Amino acid sequence: MQTTILSTIGTSLLTNQINRNDSDEKTWYPKLRDSANLKETELPNDSEVRQIISILKERSVQKLQNSNIQAIRRASAELNGIYGFYHDDLSAESVQGDFHWLIATDTYQGITTAQIVKDFLLSQGLLVDIYAPGQLSTASSQSFSDGVDDLIGWLEENIKPLQENPHAKICFNLVGGFKSLQGYLNTIGMFYADEIIYIFEGENSELITIPRLPITVDYEGLSRYKRQLALMAAGATIAMEELQGIPESMIYPTGEPEVMLSLWGQLVWNQCKKQLLSSELLDFPYLDYRNSFKADYKAITSATERLKLQEDLAKVSKLLIESQGDTSVLNLPFNYTRYKGTSKNQKIDHFRVNLSQRVSCEQQDDKLVLRYYGTHNHVEGKEGIRH
Numbered sequence: 001m002q003t004t005i006l007s008t009i010g011t012s013l014l015t016n017q018i019n020r021n022d023s024d025e026k027t028w029y030p031k032l033r034d035s036a037n038l039k040e041t042e043l044p045n046d047s048e049v050r051q052i053i054s055i056l057k058e059r060s061v062q063k064l065q066n067s068n069i070q071a072i073r074r075a076s077a078e079l080n081g082i083y084g085f086y087h088d089d090l091s092a093e094s095v096q097g098d099f100h101w102l103i104a105t106d107t108y109q110g111i112t113t114a115q116i117v118k119d120f121l122l123s124q125g126l127l128v129d130i131y132a133p134g135q136l137s138t139a140s141s142q143s144f145s146d147g148v149d150d151l152i153g154w155l156e157e158n159i160k161p162l163q164e165n166p167h168a169k170i171c172f173n174l175v176g177g178f179k180s181l182q183g184y185l186n187t188i189g190m191f192y193a194d195e196i197i198y199i200f201e202g203e204n205s206e207l208i209t210i211p212r213l214p215i216t217v218d219y220e221g222l223s224r225y226k227r228q229l230a231l232m233a234a235g236a237t238i239a240m241e242e243l244q245g246i247p248e249s250m251i252y253p254t255g256e257p258e259v260m261l262s263l264w265g266q267l268v269w270n271q272c273k274k275q276l277l278s279s280e281l282l283d284f285p286y287l288d289y290r291n292s293f294k295a296d297y298k299a300i301t302s303a304t305e306r307l308k309l310q311e312d313l314a315k316v317s318k319l320l321i322e323s324q325g326d327t328s329v330l331n332l333p334f335n336y337t338r339y340k341g342t343s344k345n346q347k348i349d350h351f352r353v354n355l356s357q358r359v360s361c362e363q364q365d366d367k368l369v370l371r372y373y374g375t376h377n378h379v380e381g382k383e384g385i386r387h
Helices: 026-036 050-065 068-073 077-085 108-123 141-159 159-162 180-193 219-223 228-231 264-278 289-299 303-323 327-334 376-383
Strands: 002-008 097-102 127-131 170-172 195-199 207-211 258-261 287-289 349-352 357-364 369-373
Touching: 002 077, 002 180, 026 050, 026 097, 026 376, 050 068, 050 097, 050 108, 068 077, 068 097, 077 108, 077 195, 108 127, 127 180, 127 287, 141 159, 141 180, 141 264, 170 180, 170 228, 170 264, 170 376, 219 228, 228 258, 228 264, 228 357, 258 264, 258 369, 264 303, 287 376, 289 369, 303 369, 327 349, 369 376
Parallel strands: 002 097, 002 170, 097 127, 170 195, 287 369
Antiparallel strands: 195 207, 349 357, 357 369
């Protein structure tokens, strides 16, 4: 069985190399702490913090290269978890073919530490790569929230497909990393991991394995909110009066007149959106559909394609809500342009769903009326485009 292991990366591997008995280094830890959320571009080349990190990086590399397994495990919480998972044997045949993702914060210290761990694991013959979700740091609640959103999107694209493989196993190694991120990944792991592993602090502590807990999604109960959920997943806020009866755990902030999806709501939505968005075509604000578009949608046989189209319609609707119907906001994200080759009296626009699929449309009053959906040739053929 092939195992994919996601390990959260902190910075203790660096800070553990500070000589606390050296008076010259007594300020190093507070300086690293105060600059923990800075990206590499935010640190001048001649800054003292950059020099400190460089020294500690060299010490960390030497520590991992020249130490026995127990010393390595004490030096790095992340490697402590990985060694614990493999019972201290990274050369075992069962390890071959496993893949390691190192999840780092979008900071200079986080990515530097992840690179040290990556290089060490590569030297041991393991397959490994780094993913640092954009904006993931504790600089502000907004940047942290944006980073977690980025991480969930990455998990949907890269980890969720592995769940369909009966010969694949997904493990979250949360021994290392920042406590704030660990708390969120405990929840996220319920949806994406087969098991979560920890090791309590202390000499010779044993590996703690927590299997995935069964989570049942109430598809029928959520079906009545699928339009609102799709819009919130696209980034829109929804009036609470439209969500009466929805579980409070799915929305944020509770008690406010307008809300958005909470972390839990986003995770639940990711599990049920394919089923809820691959049935009937939903009515979204500022959009209207010609019968020809409805027929093109009905002709789609792939649930995944229907899901992608309706997710994009929700995003288009959200942008039009914010702009009060001004289609210029669609230019960049959807390559929204006027069709050339139509008759003089027609003003037919179109936007892309992906490189091969597009939607033709026209503005009527405050609505964007969708006309046809499909491939370039299908839509242009139906519209009678002449080049």
